[in-house]
Amino acid sequence: xxxxxITELSSNLFPRVNDLLVISSPAWGVLLxxxxxxxxxxxxxxxxxLSKQEYRLLEIELPxxxxxxxxxxxxxxxxxxxTGGDGNLIDKYLKGKTRPWFSLELVSMEGNIxxxxxxxxxxxxxxxxxxxxxxxxxxxxxxxxxxxxxKYSKESYSLWGCEFKLTKPDPYPIKTYxxxxxxxxxxxEEKIDPITPTIEFLGSVGSKEYIWIQILIRANKKEKIKIGxxxxxxxxxxxxxxxxxxxxQRDPKTKASISEKHPNLTKEETDVISAIQNAIAxxxxxxxxxxxxxxxxxxxxxxxxxxxxxxxxxxxSGNLNGIAPTGGLTIFDYPWQDYKEIRQNKVRxxxxxxxxxxxxxxPPYKKKAxxxxxxxxxxxxxxxxxxxxxxxFRRIESNRSEPPMNLPI
Numbered sequence: 001x002x003x004x005x006i007t008e009l010s011s012n013l014f015p016r017v018n019d020l021l022v023i024s025s026p027a028w029g030v031l032l033x034x035x036x037x038x039x040x041x042x043x044x045x046x047x048x049x050l051s052k053q054e055y056r057l058l059e060i061e062l063p064x065x066x067x068x069x070x071x072x073x074x075x076x077x078x079x080x081x082x083t084g085g086d087g088n089l090i091d092k093y094l095k096g097k098t099r100p101w102f103s104l105e106l107v108s109m110e111g112n113i114x115x116x117x118x119x120x121x122x123x124x125x126x127x128x129x130x131x132x133x134x135x136x137x138x139x140x141x142x143x144x145x146x147x148x149x150x151k152y153s154k155e156s157y158s159l160w161g162c163e164f165k166l167t168k169p170d171p172y173p174i175k176t177y178x179x180x181x182x183x184x185x186x187x188x189e190e191k192i193d194p195i196t197p198t199i200e201f202l203g204s205v206g207s208k209e210y211i212w213i214q215i216l217i218r219a220n221k222k223e224k225i226k227i228g229x230x231x232x233x234x235x236x237x238x239x240x241x242x243x244x245x246x247x248x249q250r251d252p253k254t255k256a257s258i259s260e261k262h263p264n265l266t267k268e269e270t271d272v273i274s275a276i277q278n279a280i281a282x283x284x285x286x287x288x289x290x291x292x293x294x295x296x297x298x299x300x301x302x303x304x305x306x307x308x309x310x311x312x313x314x315x316x317s318g319n320l321n322g323i324a325p326t327g328g329l330t331i332f333d334y335p336w337q338d339y340k341e342i343r344q345n346k347v348r349x350x351x352x353x354x355x356x357x358x359x360x361x362x363p364p365y366k367k368k369a370x371x372x373x374x375x376x377x378x379x380x381x382x383x384x385x386x387x388x389x390x391x392x393f394r395r396i397e398s399n400r401s402e403p404p405m406n407l408p409i
Contacts, residue, residue, distance in 0.1 A: 041093075042093065042096070043363060044096075045093075045094070045095065045096030046096040046098060046362060046363075047096075047363070048096055049095060049096035049097055049098065050096075050098070050362065053120055053121075054120065054121040055118060055119065055120055055121065055358075056118070056119060056120075056121050056124050056142055057116055057117075057118050057142070057143055057144070057145050057146075058116065058117045058118075058119065058124065058127060058128070058140055058141070058142055058143070059114055059115065059116050059140070059141055059142075059143045060115045060116070060117065060131060060135075060138055060139070060140055060383070061138060061139040061140075061141070061394075061395070061396045062115070062135070062138055062383050062395050062396065063135075063137035063138060063395060063396055063397070064386075064395045064396070064397065065137065065386075066135065066137070066138070066383055066384070066385050066386070066395075067188060067385045067386070068134065068135065068383075068385070069177065069182045069183060069185055070177040070182055070378040070379055070382035071177075071182075071183060071378070072134035072135065072382075072383075073134070073378040073381065073382035073383065074282075074374045074375055074377070074378035075130075075134055076127075076130045076131060076134055077217075077283075077285070077374045077377050077378055078283055078374055079126060079130050080102055080123075080127075080217065080219075080285075081219045081283040081284075081285065081374070082099060082100050082123075082218075082219055083099060083219040083221055084099060085097050085098055085099035085100055086098050086099050098361075098362065099218055099219060099221070100119070100120050100123060100218065101216055101217060101218035101286075101358075101360070101361055102117060102118065102119050102123075102216070102217050102218070103116075103117070103118035103119075103214045103215070103216050103217075103358045104116075104117055104214070104215040104216075104217065104377075104381045105117070105118065105212065105213065105214045105215070106198065106202060106213040106215075106381065107146065107202075107210075107211070107212050107213070108202035108203065108205055108209075108210065108211040108212075109146065109210055110205065110206065110207050110208065110209060110210065111202075111203055111204065111205050111206060111207075111209070111392045112392050112394065113199060113202050113203055113390065113392055113393045113394070114146075115383065116143075116146075118145075118214075118358055124142070127140075128140045135383060138383070138396075139396055145356075147212070147355065147356040148356075150210070150294070152294070152348075152349070152352045154345055154348065156296065156297065157294055157295065157296060157297060158294075158295055158296075158297050158300035159292065159293070159294045159348045159351070159352065160292075160293045160305050160308070160328075160329050160348075161290065161291060161292035161293065161308075161328045161329060161348070161351040161352075161355070162290075162291060162308070162309065162325040162326065162327055162328030162329060162330045162351075163288065163289060163290050163291075163325070163326055163327040163328055163367065164289035164290075164291070164312060164323050164324065164325055164326060165323070165324060165325075165326040165327075165370060166321050166322070166323060166324075166370045167316065167321060167322040167323070167324050168320070168321045168322070169239070169243070170236050170239060170240075170370055170371040171236065171239050171240035171243045171276055171279075171280075172243075172272070172275075172276065172320050172321040173275050173276065173278070173279040173320055173321055173372075173373065173375075173376055174315040174316065174317065174320065174321045174322060174323060174372070174376050174379070174380075175194070175314070175315050175316065175317045175320065175379075176315075176375050176376055176378075176379040177193075177194065177375070177378065177379045177382070178278075178375065179317075180192050180193070180194055188385055188386045188387055189387075191385065191387040192387075193384050193385070193387050193388065194314045194315060194379060194380075195379075195380070195381075195382060195384050195388075196384065196387060196388050197311075197314055198213075198311050198312075199384060199388050199390050199393060200388075200390055201307045201308075201311065202390075203390035203391065203392040203393055204307070205295075205304060206299065207299065208295055208296040208299040209293075209294075209295040209296075209299055209300075209301070209304070210292075210293070210294045210295065211291070211292070211293050211294075211304070211308065212291070212292045212294070212355060213289070213290075213291045213292075213308075213311065214289070214290050214291075214355060214358065215287060215288075215289050215377070215380065215381055216287065216288040216289070216290070216358060216360040216361070217285040217286065217287050217372075217377065218285065218286050218361060219283070219284075219285060219286070220235055220236050220237075220283075220284035220285055220286050220371050221235060222234060222235040222238070223235070224239075226238070235284070236280070236284045236371040237280045237284060240276050240279070240280045241280070243276065244273055244276055244277065247265070247269055247272065247273055248265070248273065268319050271319065272319055272320065275320055278375075279373040279375065279376065280373070282373040282374045282375050283373065283374045284371050284372070284373055284374075285371065285372055285373070285374065285377055286361065286369040286370075286371060287369055287370055287371065287372045287377070288360035288361070288367055288369050288370075289312075289323070290328075290351070290354065290355055290360070291308050291311065291325075292351060292352065292355055293305060293307075293308050294352075308325075309325040309330075312324075312380060315376075315379060315380060323380075327367075328347060328351055329344060329347055329348070329351075331347075332344055350365065353365075
C-alpha cells in the first residue's frame with residue numbers, strides 16, 4: 001500500500017509541483033531578488049546615514065557634596081527616551097535614519113574612575129542642560145575619545161571581555177535603588193548604594209590596567225512581532241501586560257478572572273506583579289552592556305575577570321531578574337576548544353572594535369537587546385554620593401559658577 005502511494009506521488013504529484021514552480025519562477029524569483037535587494041539597500045543607506053553623523057564624548061566630573069539619590073539620574077534618562085528619528089517610511093527606508101542611541105560608560109584608567117556619556121553631536125546641549133539641572137555643582141566637558149589612545153594588539157596587551165544579558169524575560173525587573181531604600185533619601189552614612197561595589201572594583205586596578213564598561217541605550221518601541229500574529233507588533237510594555245494577565249489568570253481584554261475561582265496569589269507572585277507594574281509605568285529602553293578588561297601582558301590579573309563578570313550581581317533578585325555575563329570570551333571554557341587561541345584572538349579584536357564603535361543596535365556588531373526601565377537604568381548608572389570613598393574616584397570642588405544661561409531646557 002505504501003509503495004503504491006509513493007509511486008503515485010512520484011508519477012503524478014511531484015512532476016506537477018515541479019511544473020508549477022517552473023511556470024511561476026518569474027514571480028517568486030522577482031520576489032526573492034526584491035527581498036535580497038531590499039535588505040542590502042537598508043544596510044547601505046543606514047550605514048551611509050550613520051557615517052555622516054558627528055559624535056561627541058562628554059565626561060561628567062562630580063562635586064564632593066553630591067547627595068542626590070538615583071532619582072535625579074532617572075529624570076535625566078527620561079529626556080533621552082527619544083523615539084523619533086525613524087518615525088516615517090521615507091526617513092527609515094529612503095534616508096536610512098535611525099533613532100538615536102547613547103552610551104553610558106563607567107571607565108577605569110589605571111584605577112582612575114571616569115563617568116562618560118557618548119552621544120550624537122546634536123544632543124550635547126540637551127544632555128548638558130539636563131545634568132546641570134539635576135547636578136548644578138557638577139562639571140560637564142567634551143573630551144577626546146579615550147578608546148583612541150590605546151591601540152590593541154595581542155603582542156602588547158592581554159584582553160578579556162564579554163557582554164551581559166538578563167537572566168529572565170524582559171518584563172521581570174531587576175532590583176532597583178528603590179529596593180535599596182535610596183528613594184527615601186537616608187542619611188549619607190546609612191545609605192546602601194548598589195553601585196558602590198562597581199566603583200570599588202574600578203578603583204582597585206593598577207598601572208597599565210584598564211576596565212571599560214559601556215551601557216548602550218535607545219528608546220524601546222513596538223518592533224517585535226507578537227507571538228501568534230502575522231502583522232501585529234508589540235513592545236516591552238505589551239509583553240509585561242501579557243505576563244501580568246497570565247500570573248493573575250485574567251482575560252486580557254476584560255481583565256476579569258478566567259478561572260472559576262479567584263486566583264490565590266502567593267506573596268511572591270503579588271510582589272512580582274507589583275514590581276512589573278511599577279516598571280512599565282516608567283519609560284523603557286533597549287539596552288546592551290559590554291565590558292572589557294585590558295592590561296599590558298605582564299600586568300594582566302585573571303582575578304579581575306571575576307570582578308568584571310560580577311559587576312552587576314548586586315542587582316539580581318531570586319524572584320525577579322538579574323544581569324549575567326554572556327558571549328565574548330565566556331564561550332571558551334577549555335583549552336582544546338580553541339587551538340592556539342585563534343578564535344579567541346578574533347573575538348578579542350571584535351570586542352575591542354565593537355566597544356570603540358559603540359555598535360550594538362545596528363551592524364557591524366548588531367546584538368539582541370534587552371529592556372530596562374528608566375528606574376532600572378538609573379540604578380546601574382548614577383552618580384554616587386559620599387558613601388563611595390574610593391581614593392581614586394576624584395571629585396571637584398563645589399564652588400563652581402552656575403551653568404551657562406543659554407543652555408536649552
